[in-house]
Amino acid sequence: MCSRIRKALLIFLILLTCSSLSAKDNYDISFFFGTGTKEWMENGVSFMYGMNFGLSEHIEFSLGGHSSLVPFFTKNMIYGEFSYALLGPRSTGSKVAGNGINMLLSLGGYYDFYDSGAGVYLSWTPLTVGNPMTGKRDRIFKINAGYDIVHNRAFVFFSFFLYDVYVRGTWRDYY
Numbered sequence: 001m002c003s004r005i006r007k008a009l010l011i012f013l014i015l016l017t018c019s020s021l022s023a024k025d026n027y028d029i030s031f032f033f034g035t036g037t038k039e040w041m042e043n044g045v046s047f048m049y050g051m052n053f054g055l056s057e058h059i060e061f062s063l064g065g066h067s068s069l070v071p072f073f074t075k076n077m078i079y080g081e082f083s084y085a086l087l088g089p090r091s092t093g094s095k096v097a098g099n100g101i102n103m104l105l106s107l108g109g110y111y112d113f114y115d116s117g118a119g120v121y122l123s124w125t126p127l128t129v130g131n132p133m134t135g136k137r138d139r140i141f142k143i144n145a146g147y148d149i150v151h152n153r154a155f156v157f158f159s160f161f162l163y164d165v166y167v168r169g170t171w172r173d174y175y
Contacts, residue, residue, distance in 0.1 A: 028054035028091055028132035028169025034139070034162035036066050044070040048159055054132060054169060057089035057098065062108075074114070081108025081123060090131055091169060097133035104128060104139070110146075121146025121155075130164070133171050137164040 029051065036048035050064025060083050068075040083106040088099040106123035123144040130137035142159040 027093070028052075028166055030132070030137070030164040030166040030168075032062075032064065032139075032162050032164045034159055036159040036162075037157055044068050046075065048162060052164060054091050057092060058085045059083065060085075060090065062106075076113045077110055078113075079108050079110035079121075081106045081121075083123075083125075085128075090128075091133065093169070095133075095171075098131045100129065100131055100134070102128045102131075104142075108144075112148075115151070117148045117150050119146050119148040119150070119155075132166050132169040135166045135170040135172070137166070138162070139164065 031051055033049045036046055046068040048066050053061045062081050064079055066077040067073055083104045086103040091098040104125040109120050111118045121144045125139045125142040127140040128137055139162040144157045147154055
């Protein structure tokens with residue numbers, strides 16, 4: 001079981017690092033990391049990590065993971081989600097920056113390696129500060145609510161703080 005999880009995480013990390021950075025000019029790419037809990041009263045410490053891909057002025061796709069640090073990598077989950085910026089464009093794909101303060105509404109799916117759960121969820125991030133042009137963005141108080149299809153149960157999980165570091169689509173690409 002443990003070697004299967006390690007192989008899946010290794011493949012996931014290789015896919016993240018081998019993603020193409022040669023996207024068109026109106027696309028942006030960022031790495032993110034931050035806090036996250038899958039259960040309301042989770043024992044131990046866990047974190048979230050992954051990549052965001054800007055698809056348009058308002059839409060982005062995130063591919064990420066959630067892992068426990070303590071106890072060491074015993075609970076792992078991967079997910080993908082599409083997010084829509086509610087308060088205006090997150091990026092314009094030009095020298096003009098998008099909104100510096102925004103909200104995100106997301107729809108995604110996940111697979112949990114710990115209990116072989118899989119399902120869909122809806123996510124709301126009430127506050128994002130920053131945008132691709134500035135090279136960084138903070139996402140604060142992300143709330144996910146969804147349904148685990150395999151175990152036939154509803155769930156809610158949180159991320160207090162996610163930090164995005166943009167590697168493509170920043171001010172450096174336009175000057």
